Amino acid sequence: MARxxxxxxxxxxxxxxxxxxxxVRSKDGEFSLDPTGKMPGRGAYVCRDGDCIRRLEKVKGLERAFKGAVPRDVKDAVQSLGGE
Ligand SMILES: [Zn+2]
Structure with a gap:
């Protein structure tokens, strides 16, 4: 039962x-949050628990995963899921 x-x-x-x-980054280069986990494109994942979300910006996690800039509004949307 491997998930x-x-x-x-x-x-x-x-x-x-x-x-x-x-x-997720679509093949058109558009970034979005993907609550369903089913959107096509390249994905990067962050723990839902607040610690990783808080550290995400410091370690440039998304930029490293996508090897490039990630729009501010997408990063803000992730932060908003991290609680306070
Ligand atoms: Zn994590």
Whole structure:
């Protein structure tokens, strides 16, 4: 009963997809949050628990995962999911 596991870009831990937030970049280069985990494109994952979300900006987790700039509004949307 292997459930899909993905790696958090901050703590580099493999987790169940349900425990992670997915950010996706479509083939057109458009970024969005992907609550369903089903949007096409390249995805990067961050733990839902606040620690990794808070550290995300400091470690440039999304920029490293996507090898480029990530729009401010997408990063703000992730932060808003991290609680306070
Ligand atoms: Zn994490």
């Amino acid at each position: 899909p596991q993905r790696m958090c870009v901050v703590c580099r831990t493999m987790k169940d997809k349900a425990e992670l937030i997915r950010v």
